[in-house]
Amino acid sequence: MKLASLKQGGRDGTLIVVSRDLTRAVRASDIATTLQAALENWDDTAPRLNALSEVLNAEGDWPQHFNAGEKPFDLDIAALAAPLPRAYEFVDGSAYLPHVERVRRARNAEVPASFYVDPLMYQATSAGFLGPHDPVLVTSEDYGIDLEAEVLVITDDVPMAVTPEQAASHIQLIGLLNDVSLRNLIPNELAKGFGFVQSKPRSALSPVFVTPDELGAAWLDSKVHLPLLSHINGVWFGAPEAGNDMQFSFAELVAHVAKTRPLGAGTIVGSGTIANQDTSLGASCLAEKRTLEVLDGGKPTTPFLKFGDCVRIEMLDRDGASIFGAIEQCVTQYNPAK
Structure with missing residues (x-):
């Protein structure tokens, strides 16, 4: 349903x-x-x-x-509003290691060995989510505005210390996410050693969430085996396969989060930016594309989003029908009340 x-x-x-x-x-x-x-x-x-x-x-x-x-x-x-206009918990991962590997290689850094066996995740903001057609409000283009096209799952109540096999049965709904990032604010925040705050504003959710059975054979091993399509200003940006190169399944991500605490019903767990080893399938965020440009030519040439730019994120079934509906958002300047 x-x-x-x-x-x-x-x-x-x-x-x-x-x-x-x-x-x-x-x-x-x-x-x-x-x-x-x-x-x-x-x-x-x-x-x-x-x-x-x-x-x-x-x-x-x-x-x-x-x-x-x-x-x-x-x-x-x-x-429509977001299916969950606010949630008690939202934890986002970085399950696609091709993205992590490229970003690290672009700055001559190695990927720690632990990243291949222990999921990289952070606690994200969940007090409010943007509806699928709500504007992305940002005060300055200097922040480095970026989209991040992701898949997410929603759980029921998850007991503490579940195994991945047990966690799989607690995944009740699946959806899409535009995890908006302000790239130019991230380095200084991470340098403090305490995680994201200002660099991660509110994210947008797909128009609908679906139960796993709606995906049929595309839901396998707690992964979604379909491309995630992204367009910027009507131009194709990427369609990486969400089921490929996902180092950790959603069941493993849920179990990781629940290792030391139970999760309340309505917890959202994100996959992280979808990225494949096959770069011909495009990207799911501008940071990925810019990283590839650095690796290829020594510097990025694609700009981050500007005011007036619009993004579209959607997943189609094998017959070409939209599963979750499309996230369609335009970046809009926010002017604080004085």
Whole structure:
């Protein structure tokens, strides 16, 4: 099934079930008012949401006994909030080591051996996520504005110290992420030895999240085996294969985060920027492209995003249909109130 949230009903939105072709939806208010509420009681809500999804995707008249008489409506993706407008926890990884290896090589640094056996992850901001068509607000182009196209998973309640095999059963939803980065602020922050703060503003989530069964054979070994498409200002930027060169599966990432603490329902775990050894498939962030330019010619030639630039991030199934809907955002200057 596919789930989304309307921009109504407060900070956490209003939960809706979305048709497989992303054209129709129905409110799920009598099951759970928000996606967070649904995840906190997933064993009860998931079967009921799935039943609603089956009826929504079936042909014929709408049964009045479903959802207190609510009727399906035409879906306007531009009107959607993030499926989880805010989450209790968001942990992002860097599971694609080709990206890490290139960045390190560009500055003549070795990749620590531990990176190949121990996931690189950080605690990200989760107090609010941008909707799929919300603008990326930044005060200055000097910050080095970058997109990062990623896949993410959402868990139910995860016990502490789960194994990767156990963690796999706690992955309930899958989505896409534009993990906005301000590249020129990152070096000074990391030099302090304490992680990201100012260099990682709010990220945007795909219009819908889907259950793993929606991906069919493309969901294998806790990885998504499909290309992730990115465009900048309508020009193809990259389509690396999300299932290739992923050093750690999502099950391994979830288990890593839960090693010393349980995870609450609605925890988001990101894959990190998708990158392949095969560079002909393009990139998922400008930092990657600029790194390749440094390795090839000694200096970067592609600029970071400017005000007015627009990005599109989307994943299609093998038949060419959009799975999650597209993240479509334009970079906009933010002017603080005086």
